Amino acid sequence: MTTAINLLDFDLEGLVAWCGQLGEKRFRATQLFRWIHQKGVSDFAQMSDLAKSLREKLAGVAVVEPLPVVSQHMSADGTIKWLFDVGDGNAVETVFIPETDRGTLCASSQAGCAVGCRFCSTGHQGFSRNLTTGEIMAQLWFAEHFLRKHLQTDERVISNVVMMGMGEPLQNYGALVPALRTMLDDHGYGLSRRRVTVSTSGVVPMMDRLSQDCAVALAVSLHAPNDALRDHLVPLNRKYPLAELMQACQRYLDFAPRDFITFEYCMLDGVNDQPEHARQLIELVRTSGKGAWCKFNLIPFNPFPASGLKRSSNAVVQEFGRLLNEAGIVTTVRKTRGDDIDAACGQLAGDVKDRTRVEQRIVLQRKADTALKATDEGVRGS
Numbered sequence: 001m002t003t004a005i006n007l008l009d010f011d012l013e014g015l016v017a018w019c020g021q022l023g024e025k026r027f028r029a030t031q032l033f034r035w036i037h038q039k040g041v042s043d044f045a046q047m048s049d050l051a052k053s054l055r056e057k058l059a060g061v062a063v064v065e066p067l068p069v070v071s072q073h074m075s076a077d078g079t080i081k082w083l084f085d086v087g088d089g090n091a092v093e094t095v096f097i098p099e100t101d102r103g104t105l106c107a108s109s110q111a112g113c114a115v116g117c118r119f120c121s122t123g124h125q126g127f128s129r130n131l132t133t134g135e136i137m138a139q140l141w142f143a144e145h146f147l148r149k150h151l152q153t154d155e156r157v158i159s160n161v162v163m164m165g166m167g168e169p170l171q172n173y174g175a176l177v178p179a180l181r182t183m184l185d186d187h188g189y190g191l192s193r194r195r196v197t198v199s200t201s202g203v204v205p206m207m208d209r210l211s212q213d214c215a216v217a218l219a220v221s222l223h224a225p226n227d228a229l230r231d232h233l234v235p236l237n238r239k240y241p242l243a244e245l246m247q248a249c250q251r252y253l254d255f256a257p258r259d260f261i262t263f264e265y266c267m268l269d270g271v272n273d274q275p276e277h278a279r280q281l282i283e284l285v286r287t288s289g290k291g292a293w294c295k296f297n298l299i300p301f302n303p304f305p306a307s308g309l310k311r312s313s314n315a316v317v318q319e320f321g322r323l324l325n326e327a328g329i330v331t332t333v334r335k336t337r338g339d340d341i342d343a344a345c346g347q348l349a350g351d352v353k354d355r356t357r358v359e360q361r362i363v364l365q366r367k368a369d370t371a372l373k374a375t376d377e378g379v380r381g382s
């Protein structure tokens with residue numbers, strides 16, 4: 001038995017090469033790519049301008065395989081969170097955040113994460129496995145075409161993608177880059193490099209590779225102004241300390257589509273939110289690069305029991321932001337979105353106890369699907 005190839009695993013060049021093995025020319029692969037990504041069609045029989053011979057060839061050997069949806073929650077503010085089943089009791093989360101001038105999808109790159117940041121519920125779950133390119137793309141593919149149907153539009157709904165969901169994207173580099181290329185491809189989603197952001201905890205060698213292979217906007221999870229504190233909060237810092245990370249940011253800027261790096265900074269009560277920390281950050285920024293080369297995004301922490309950490313008060317967050325802004329560092333405070341569906345950053349993975357709940361939900365969903373299929377078949381058979 002041969003396993004069908006999932007065409008979501010290919011960027012355009014990959015699909016051209018694969019179609020070449022079937023004796024098909026580049027323009028056929030491009031047509032196929034457009035049907036899949038621009039029109040959201042997974043049934044080859046519906047790809048009306050593809051040669052019939054190609055459609056028949058594809059039907060035997062390839063699929064466009066979406067991820068099963070375990071759950072979908074819509075927040076009162078329009079935020080939508082999906083939980084996707086990636087097999088073996090693992091699930092990943094994807095969040096759509098609508099704003100007046102854009103629609104942002106926050107996508108996952110791994111089931112779990114090996115970095116183990118202290119304030120992150122995904123980090124507390126541990127690492128299960130890397131997602132494939134197809135599994136990364138399936139999140140965008142599903143969300144974009146679901147939203148078009150839901151909003152009854154043919155226009156593109158998702159204008160920005162941030163790889164800030166579960167996982168450290170740069171520790172799944174091989175699968176990430178073809179996914180990014182598909183997002184940017186004019187025959188795919190046609191997103192500009194400025195509107196696709198990879199968020200990393202600071203995997204220095206891969207930051208350098210990304211700058212060469214597919215330089216999209218870069219966000220760095222900083223969370224601490226000195227090595228002692230960052231070693232504790234973001235354990236990867238022990239491997240790539242701040243001085244190295246700052247140098248890597250400067251190198252990236254030579255190729256970046258934006259002229260700044262965004263630093264994410266999760267505000268933790270009494271841990272990293274004091275005026276002294278702000279002063280250390282200002283010093284770090286000044287000594288690491290020239291001019292206004294970075295922006296800060298302060299993130300109100302979403303507490304979960306296993307973290308033992310608390311959210312900084314609004315007043316403390318505002319004061320911290322004021323100190324940075326006064327020093328000439330553009331600083332914003334992230335709005336919390338989708339609080340009613342646990343979709344805010346840091347809760348993306350659900351809380352740690354949720355792992356059993358995820359597994360139970362997947363089992364329940366499978367049972368429901370089987371029951372539905374049996375009913376369907378019964379109806380068709382009658």
Ligand code: SF4
Binds near residue numbers: 115124166168201
């Ligand atoms: S913050 Fe990002 S890198 Fe750190 S544990 Fe969470 S998912 Fe992994």
